[in-house]
Amino acid sequence: MSGFDLLVVGDTNPDVLLAGAPAVPPYGQAETLVASGTLALGGSAAIVAHGAARLGISTALAAQVGRDAAGDFVLDALTSVGVDIAAVTRHPDLPTALTVCLGGPDGDRAILTAPGCLAGFDPAELPRARHVHAASYFLQPSLAARLPELLRAARAAGATTSLDTNHDPSGLWQLAPGLLEVCDYVLPNEAEALALTGAATVDEALKSFADRGVATPVVKRGRHGAAALQEGNTHTARLAPLEPVDTVGAGDSFDAGFLAALLNGEGLEQALAVGCACGALSTQGLGGTAAQPTWDRAVALSLSLSPG
Numbered sequence: 001m002s003g004f005d006l007l008v009v010g011d012t013n014p015d016v017l018l019a020g021a022p023a024v025p026p027y028g029q030a031e032t033l034v035a036s037g038t039l040a041l042g043g044s045a046a047i048v049a050h051g052a053a054r055l056g057i058s059t060a061l062a063a064q065v066g067r068d069a070a071g072d073f074v075l076d077a078l079t080s081v082g083v084d085i086a087a088v089t090r091h092p093d094l095p096t097a098l099t100v101c102l103g104g105p106d107g108d109r110a111i112l113t114a115p116g117c118l119a120g121f122d123p124a125e126l127p128r129a130r131h132v133h134a135a136s137y138f139l140q141p142s143l144a145a146r147l148p149e150l151l152r153a154a155r156a157a158g159a160t161t162s163l164d165t166n167h168d169p170s171g172l173w174q175l176a177p178g179l180l181e182v183c184d185y186v187l188p189n190e191a192e193a194l195a196l197t198g199a200a201t202v203d204e205a206l207k208s209f210a211d212r213g214v215a216t217p218v219v220k221r222g223r224h225g226a227a228a229l230q231e232g233n234t235h236t237a238r239l240a241p242l243e244p245v246d247t248v249g250a251g252d253s254f255d256a257g258f259l260a261a262l263l264n265g266e267g268l269e270q271a272l273a274v275g276c277a278c279g280a281l282s283t284q285g286l287g288g289t290a291a292q293p294t295w296d297r298a299v300a301l302s303l304s305l306s307p308g
């Protein structure tokens with residue numbers, strides 16, 4: 001099939017990352033000094049696309065930004081690593097989404113997102129690709145409503161498909177009817193998997209996704225690696241845990257590594273291991289993309305799997 005190896009559909013925005021914030025920032029016009037501030041490429045879809053391009057995968061992003069400096073910033077960051085942005089549209093009036101991430105005590109964080117033009121993002125014709133990945137389902141209701149149809153069409157054209165819903169700010173965790181049936185892979189983290197399925201354990205969540213029609217559900221488990229279910233068999237991968245510098249984008253970098261490995265012809269176990277390597281390495285730099293590895297680096301780390 002002609003076209004890209006990977007098409008990512010979803011959100012892109014600048015992330016403003018502040019480290020060393022108090023648990024509750026004081027109001028009353030108070031100015032509080034924090035340890036550091038970083039401006040980084042954000043949005044789950046953009047971090048996945050950036051990670052895949054860094055891994056050498058021919059990658060396109062379909063997204064919407066505004067006609068503003070924030071939009072220029074994210075498009076520059078994407079093109080600098082080779083992501084094709086021909087399918088990124090610019091909303092004439094609404095601003096690009098913007099996230100402020102407050103890194104508080106004990107590695108916890110608060111994430112404040114102004115969705116801007118994200119909510120109305122409704123892609124027109126999508127570029128062709130061998131695999132289509134959709135990200136940040138709950139931030140983009142217009143896209144969400146059309147996603148079953150878009151992924152069904154991609155599959156009919158011969159592509160495989162995946163979905164990383166990420167968090168649901170509404171707390172409802174409702175997916176459109178027919179969506180899971182057209183996903184070859186779902187890639188939630190552990191908390192998201194439990195919320196989406198109502199299951200009490202990762203194993204139950206994997207089984208629930210499979211029962212609802214997902215060929216290969218995957219659950220990301222932070223420092224514990226990742227687990228997947230395929231044809232009734234559970235597969236896991238886990239590397240030696242790293243002390244994170246910043247965990248923003250770990251899950252998206254996992255997605256990039258996992259999908260890149262599958263597109264490079266690797267089997268499920270090795271794809272999980274490459275995903276874990278990319279997720280782990282991403283925690284070693286500030287923001288989602290600064291520490292994303294090349295393919296050789298990711299594969300080298302993926303071979304250092306730890307037992308269990």
Ligand SMILES: Nc1ncnc2c1ncn2[C@@H]1O[C@H](COP(=O)(O)OP(=O)(O)O)[C@@H](O)[C@H]1O
Binds near residue numbers: 226275
């Ligand atoms: N401290 C860590 N050490 C090693 N790997 C990690 C660490 N934190 C995250 N990872 C890797 O990154 C992946 C995604 O992280 P996770 O926190 O599960 O997702 P998300 O960022 O979406 O919440 C994990 O599956 C794991 O492979």
Ligand SMILES: [Mg+2]
Binds near residue numbers: 044164166251252
């Ligand atoms: Mg995530």
